[in-house]
Amino acid sequence: MRTPDTDQPHPARVYDYLLGGACNFAADRAFAERLIAAMPGAPTAAKINRAFLRRAVRAALDLGVTQFLDLGSGIPTVGNTHEAAPGAKVVYVDHDPIAVAHSRDVLAEVPDARIVAADVRDGEAVLAGARELLDFDRPVAVLAVAILHFLDDAAAALAPYRSVMAPGSVLAMTHATRDAENTGVDEARRLYSGSGMPSYARTKAEVSALFEGMSLLPPGVVWTNQWRPETADETDPTSSVAYGAVGHLA
Numbered sequence: 001m002r003t004p005d006t007d008q009p010h011p012a013r014v015y016d017y018l019l020g021g022a023c024n025f026a027a028d029r030a031f032a033e034r035l036i037a038a039m040p041g042a043p044t045a046a047k048i049n050r051a052f053l054r055r056a057v058r059a060a061l062d063l064g065v066t067q068f069l070d071l072g073s074g075i076p077t078v079g080n081t082h083e084a085a086p087g088a089k090v091v092y093v094d095h096d097p098i099a100v101a102h103s104r105d106v107l108a109e110v111p112d113a114r115i116v117a118a119d120v121r122d123g124e125a126v127l128a129g130a131r132e133l134l135d136f137d138r139p140v141a142v143l144a145v146a147i148l149h150f151l152d153d154a155a156a157a158l159a160p161y162r163s164v165m166a167p168g169s170v171l172a173m174t175h176a177t178r179d180a181e182n183t184g185v186d187e188a189r190r191l192y193s194g195s196g197m198p199s200y201a202r203t204k205a206e207v208s209a210l211f212e213g214m215s216l217l218p219p220g221v222v223w224t225n226q227w228r229p230e231t232a233d234e235t236d237p238t239s240s241v242a243y244g245a246v247g248h249l250a
């Protein structure tokens with residue numbers, strides 16, 4: 001695993017700061033403040049994203065899926081997958097050493113969850129680690145929540161996971177987009193790129209294509225806070241700056 005470079009901001013810790021977490025460093029906080037100046041809705045978007053994760057986990061449980069592969073799982077915070085799905089088997093994956101170390105701490109006493117320290121683009125390594133806990137002959141829920149927009153070829157990154165998903169499996173995703181105007185997302189992407197964290201906004205059509213061969217659970221590919229909201233949400237849907245969707249493999 002890489003040594004943490006805490007002098008440079010990292011998406012895992014910037015996201016932690018946006019969520020109000022304490023697992024971030026001066027460089028992350030300085031970057032996040034510049035991000036918020038450019039995109040005042042960034043903390044709201046982070047919270048909307050995190051709330052989607054919990055709803056998507058429950059949708060998978062409702063379909064009888066009790067195994068989860070959480071790609072780019074991040075620094076543990078409120079509502080982690082194993083907490084949203086008690087009793088399920090959960091494999092977290094992240095490449096940030098700080099996220100991995102904190103996950104190990106949090107999971108030390110959780111027998112049915114573990115963290116694989118790997119780059120999600122290395123499907124072979126991730127799946128080798130995941131197979132120690134997950135049975136890919138049975139349905140699995142692959143969570144790709146706020147991760148694919150950090151990857152230049154999202155379809156290629158997903159391919160190894162798509163290839164081992166048994167019928168009945170689920171793919172849950174959020175993905176940043178610049179489909180709406182005046183959200184600050186372009187400026188945010190410039191900031192991320194300028195700090196060595198390139199990101200890739202995708203259109204609704206491009207996000208939908210990542211579910212090819214699956215049926216989409218209603219309501220399909222929508223602004224993240226419009227995906228099965230649990231309370232009346234007065235927030236402008238575009239403030240999520242991301243699409244959310246859950247696919248189901250027949």
Ligand code: SAM
Binds near residue numbers: 073074075093094120
């Ligand atoms: N999935 C969590 C959520 O939605 O609440 C965390 C999302 S956070 C914005 C993105 C996470 O993806 C970070 O923890 C980052 O370290 C991780 N990440 C980014 N690129 C990655 C890669 N190539 N391999 C593994 N993890 C990656």
